[in-house]
Amino acid sequence: MIKMYLCGSVKLWRSEFKERYSTSFGTSIQLFEPGSMNVPQNQMHINPDIALFDVQQIQEADALLVYMKNYESNYEVDGPVGTDSSWECGYGYGLKKPIITIIEDLEHLKYFQLQWMVTFTISTFITDNEEVLNVIQNDDRLKKIGCILYKPERNIEYMITEYLKTSQSQQPLRQQL
Numbered sequence: 705m706i707k708m709y710l711c712g713s714v715k716l717w718r719s720e721f722k723e724r725y726s727t728s729f730g731t732s733i734q735l736f737e738p739g740s741m742n743v744p745q746n747q748m749h750i751n752p753d754i755a756l757f758d759v760q761q762i763q764e765a766d767a768l769l770v771y772m773k774n775y776e777s778n779y780e781v782d783g784p785v786g787t788d789s790s791w792e793c794g795y796g797y798g799l800k801k802p803i804i805t806i807i808e809d810l811e812h813l814k815y816f817q818l819q820w821m822v823t824f825t826i827s828t829f830i831t832d833n834e835e836v837l838n839v840i841q842n843d844d845r846l847k848k849i850g851c852i853l854y855k856p857e858r859n860i861e862y863m864i865t866e867y868l869k870t871s872q873s874q875q876p877l878r879q880q881l
Contacts, residue, residue: 706865707765709769709796732861741754768804769864
């Protein structure tokens with residue numbers, strides 16, 4: 705079984721990821737979802753042991769799955785959007801973990817076009833949106849990253865598993881940088 709760590713805000717996990725994607729994993733990928741750890745709503749009340757446990761989970765993961773995007777945030781409760789998730793991605797990159805990023809639509813892709821330090825360390829994007837795939841394939845900055853298109857008949861877990869089995873995903877990331 706492949707072990708993956710989910711990078712993304714707990715707020716997004718609760719409001720979107722959990723319902724849309726969580727049940728898609730468990731056959732060939734064991735996905736660690738930090739939001740499932742009973743994290744308090746207010747970021748100011750998170751126990752430091754949670755961060756250390758997350759670090760351990762990133763170290764033990766075979767790869768990272770990223771679900772980050774802009775969202776409405778109450779800074780006093782949610783903290784700054786994307787900061788912790790960007791740290792998780794950077795740490796995983798430093799450990800030479802493949803980083804696979806879910807992109808749902810063009811607005812979601814724009815978030816990553818603006819998050820250039822995170823974006824250029826991604827191993828591949830994955831989407832079920834052919835318009836997103838087309839933009840990535842025709843963008844000189846993004847086409848080097850690549851994109852996997854998945855459809856319901858070949859679900860997201862299967863496509864990620866197949867990608868991770870290839871030797872390309874196991875090579876040092878972004879050697880050309």
